[in-house]
Amino acid sequence: MxxxxxxxxxxxxxxxxxxxxxxxxxxxxxxxxxxxxxxxxxxxxxxxxxxxxxxxxxxxxxxxxxxxxxxxxxxxxxxxxxxxxxxxxxxxxxxxxxxxxxxxxxxxxxxxxxxxxxxxxxxxxxxxxxxxxxxxxxxxxxxxxxxxxxxxVPLARGMGDNRFLDFPDVGLVCAAAIAVTVLMENSLIRLPLQRVSIHNVHADQNYLAYKRAPMGIMPVMFASSAFLLPYFLVNMLASLHPENAALAAAHDELVLTRPLGAAVYLVLIVVLSLLFSFLMLNPRETAHQLQRNGDSIVGMYAGGQTARFLTALVAKWSFLSALLQAACMAVSLALSLSGAIPAALAMTPASTMILASIVCSLVQELKSYYRYDAYRFFM
Missing domain, CATH: 1.10.3370.10 (SecY subunit domain)
Known part of the structure; x- marks a missing residue:
């Protein structure tokens, strides 16, 4: 660091x-x-x-x-x-x-x-x-x-340079964004499993877990990065061909201070959340692995029924979490477009969401290290 x-x-x-x-x-x-x-x-x-x-x-x-x-x-x-x-x-x-x-x-x-x-x-x-x-x-x-x-560091500098405390509206949006992120990062959906190989007093403690925000803050981060790639490309082409009116117009519109750029960014958050969830979690493969191991979700047949259930579950929560993240950003961008807050503060909720997610992840990891170091054999 x-x-x-x-x-x-x-x-x-x-x-x-x-x-x-x-x-x-x-x-x-x-x-x-x-x-x-x-x-x-x-x-x-x-x-x-x-x-x-x-x-x-x-x-x-x-x-x-x-x-x-x-x-x-x-x-x-x-x-x-x-x-x-x-x-x-x-x-x-x-x-x-x-x-x-x-x-x-x-x-x-x-x-x-x-x-x-x-x-x-x-x-x-x-x-x-x-x-x-x-x-x-x-x-x-x-x-x-x-x-x-x-x-x-940029968050602190941006808040100071743009008098963050003078705009309570964006402060409320940031507080809501932090609350949503902490809740989704630390909330699990536990699906109880029946494992054929486990028949003891701990059998009821076996479960398949999903976070309520399956991909966490990744969609917001990658949407920011994905948005910049075409922007830099258009910027470079516009610099090389200053006489091209189409490139100049695209350069002007593909920014977060314009409705088109803001809409593209919000759509990217939702699309990437769904895409990442199905690619990384792959609920159908999870269902196949459970069936191959002879395990199943309690009260549900292994195979097709489990695959459909997990697919619907991942789709539901990835969409809801992305919708909440996009909603926080939409309010902030709308305030910026209306002139209620400086444009430089429009992305502050995104930074606070990323910051809250990183802190939650670090705390969970450090707790895991502590539990590992604190383990003692029975005497």
């Missing part, structure tokens, strides 16, 4: 501190959500975005494989794939991001300076990925501590 934060203060060569060409307001804060020291134009400008995108793509790719095929892939091999994909994302995003920066004409030829800046951002993204993977092996919380820094 310290290394990641320290690198925020390493400036990019030849980049001025003038406003960038990709706008401010809600779009700026969205970039801060998954980006790093964007306002400082540092080597950590891309933040955790390449790592998040790579993690998503690799998880989705492996989710399409059968369970037998996934079992043959070692953690080392999957990490190598993740690193390769993260490097590809880092270079592409660094190149696209470089076209939105204001370059100092005295720093040298624009093409050379742009290349240097791209390589600096690429190096920062590589270091971020390595830190996340290293903490996954050696530390607690996998990549969450790095993401925590990535969220907390």
């Amino acid at each position: 310290f290394i990641y934060l320290l690198c925020w203060y390493v400036p990019l060569y030849g980049v001025t501190t003038k406003p960038t060409t990709d706008g401010v307001g809600g779009q700026y804060f969205l970039t801060m959500l998954v980006g790093g020291g964007r306002d400082r134009q540092s080597m950590m400008t891309l933040g955790v975005a390449p790592y998040i995108n790579a993690s998503l793509l690799v998880q989705v790719a492996f989710a399409f494989r059968s369970s037998a095929s996934r079992a043959k892939v070692s953690k080392v091999r999957s990490d190598r794939w993740m690193l390769r994909v993260a490097l590809a994302f880092a270079f592409i995003m660094a190149l696209m991001r470089s076209f939105g920066l204001s370059l100092d004409p005295n720093a040298g030829p624009a093409g050379v300076v742009r290349l240097v800046v791209t390589l600096e951002m690429f190096a920062g993204a590589l270091l971020t990925t390595v830190l996340c993977m290293l903490n996954e092996r050696r530390g607690a919380g996998a990549s969450m501590p790095v993401i925590l820094v990535n969220v907390v």
Whole structure:
């Protein structure tokens, strides 16, 4: 966490501190959500975005494989794939991001300076990925501590710069977002199981558990990252072809300060929640595994009935959780579009939801470590 934060203060060569060409307001804060020291134009400008995108793509790719095929892939091999994909994302995003920066004409030829800046951002993204993977092996919380820094510092800075306390409406939305996140993260649906191999006093304690928010805060995070990919691409194309009216219009509309951009972001949250839930949890495969092991949900036939029940359950709760998350964001974005709050505060509920989710996950993991260390054999 310290290394990641320290690198925020390493400036990019030849980049001025003038406003960038990709706008401010809600779009700026969205970039801060998954980006790093964007306002400082540092080597950590891309933040955790390449790592998040790579993690998503690799998880989705492996989710399409059968369970037998996934079992043959070692953690080392999957990490190598993740690193390769993260490097590809880092270079592409660094190149696209470089076209939105204001370059100092005295720093040298624009093409050379742009290349240097791209390589600096690429190096920062590589270091971020390595830190996340290293903490996954050696530390607690996998990549969450790095993401925590990535969220907390810009959140605190944005609140201070935009007088957060002067706008109680957005404060109420943030409080509701935190309450919803904590409730969904710590609430489980327990489906009692009948296991043919267990016949003792603990048999009634066997259950299949699902969180009420099956994918947690992942849809909000990945929606932010997914939204930025086409935005950076349009931004780069608009910079290369300033005379193209269609690209200029797309650049203007695909922002969170416009109704179209806000609607696209909210739809992404719901769609990604449903997509991730079925890909990662795969209720039909779970039902097949139960049937193959001779187990079943109490009061339900194994096989098709269980598969339909689990599919409906996952669909219901992934949709409801995404709807609650999108509702919190919709209120905030509506306040921003109406001018009731500054546009830069529009994404504050998203940051608070991510922050609450990370804290809940870290607390649960640390409790698990404590219980493990506190275990004693019967004397």
